[in-house]
Amino acid sequence: MKSRFEVLLEDLGGRFTKDDIPKMRDAILALRQVMELPVSYLNPSSGYHPVVVFKKRFGRIVKEVPVSLLELKILNRYNMPGWRREVEFWLDNDIAVHESLLGVDAVLIGDPRTLNRIGDALRRIAQYMSVRPRKLVLFYNSVYLDYGGGRYILLTLRGNDIELRLIRMKLSEAASYLGKAVEYMDSAFGNKNIEFYKVLFTYATSTYSTFDWFFHKYLYPNLNPEQREFFEEMQDYRNFLRLLYSYVNRLNKDRLGDSVGIRVVRRGNPHRPLEIEITFTNRGIQVERYVRTAHISFMV
Structure with missing residues (x-):
């Protein structure tokens, strides 16, 4: 007895041509692998039925046949799932x-x-x-x-x-x-996107050299005059940067939110701390003047 998959391929060969069968077979097998990936567009756990629509041009006419990747059968208006996610596969071009x-x-x-x-x-x-x-x-x-x-x-x-x-x-x-x-x-x-910049921050704070690169590319150019003045007044700028890195490096990056707040208090002037909020957005990394939550706080 023929399997459901073999019957499907025979039916598809009748809708298109026998020469298209190998390409449709490969496409269905590959798309079923995509279907099994967690959180993929075609994964049925999302509540949507995964469907591939095979298309081919015959002169000026475009023929299309929808196929259920889950049930391995040709779909029509009577058995078409109401909640579905479709992907088009052009037999003329796609591989x-x-x-x-x-x-x-x-x-x-x-x-x-x-x-x-x-x-x-x-x-x-x-x-x-x-x-x-x-x-x-x-x-x-x-x-x-x-x-x-x-x-x-x-x-x-x-x-x-x-x-x-x-x-x-x-x-x-x-x-x-x-x-x-x-x-x-x-x-x-x-x-x-935001998640990329979170990974970037996590990577950048893994070593001092990468943090130095991150600081001078993303943070220092975006500091306001008051924040820059704080750094310029430091007697040993590089040592302070290493100290800042030691605190940032200790953060639990796996629980990173959409921002990191840093507050540095000077012993000589405790009423004017340095505050930097690093915010991850879909437009890049932004540096804010005030922190909402201080994830890092220390005194120099």
Whole structure:
């Protein structure tokens, strides 16, 4: 007896052509892997039914056939799930392949031009990673980096922008795995999201040299005149920076919120402390004059 999958492929071959069957088979198998990824667009745990819509041009006519990735059957208006998430797969152009990328097993789904562009970006990022993923899935413009144990780093690349999301992974783990790739992504891409900047901060506070880089790129240029005056009045600026780093380094980064408040009190003038609030936003890292909550407080 034929399996449900074999019956589905035969039905699809009748809707399109027999030559399309291998590509549809590969696409369904690859998309089912995406479906099984936690928090993926197609994961059914979100309450939505995952559907792939196969499309192909026949002259001026576009033929499309929706298929349930969950039940492995062709859908129509009578059995179409009301709550569903669809992904289009163009048989004329899109591909679904297994290959080695970054030296790891990879599943690639999408149009070749986008896959090549994102693949090139990934290769450059991988050059700086401290730990490469065990597997990866490149799903159109989203990249799932699989570090085992259900832990993923999700990168979404749109043009010159990058968005980072952690799935069941701590900020400290992500910063450790990505390493200098964080600096590369920071310089190579334009807009980033809040979670990226949290990983950046976690990475930057892991060593004094990276903190020094972070401080002079993100903090010092954005200090107001009063805050700058505080630093300029310090007799030993570098020693103070090392002292500040020692406190920042002790923060529990895995419980990082959307801001970090720093208050430094001078013994000679305790009524005029230095206050710096580092705020992570989708527009970058902002430096505020006053802190709402002092996560770090010490006296010099």
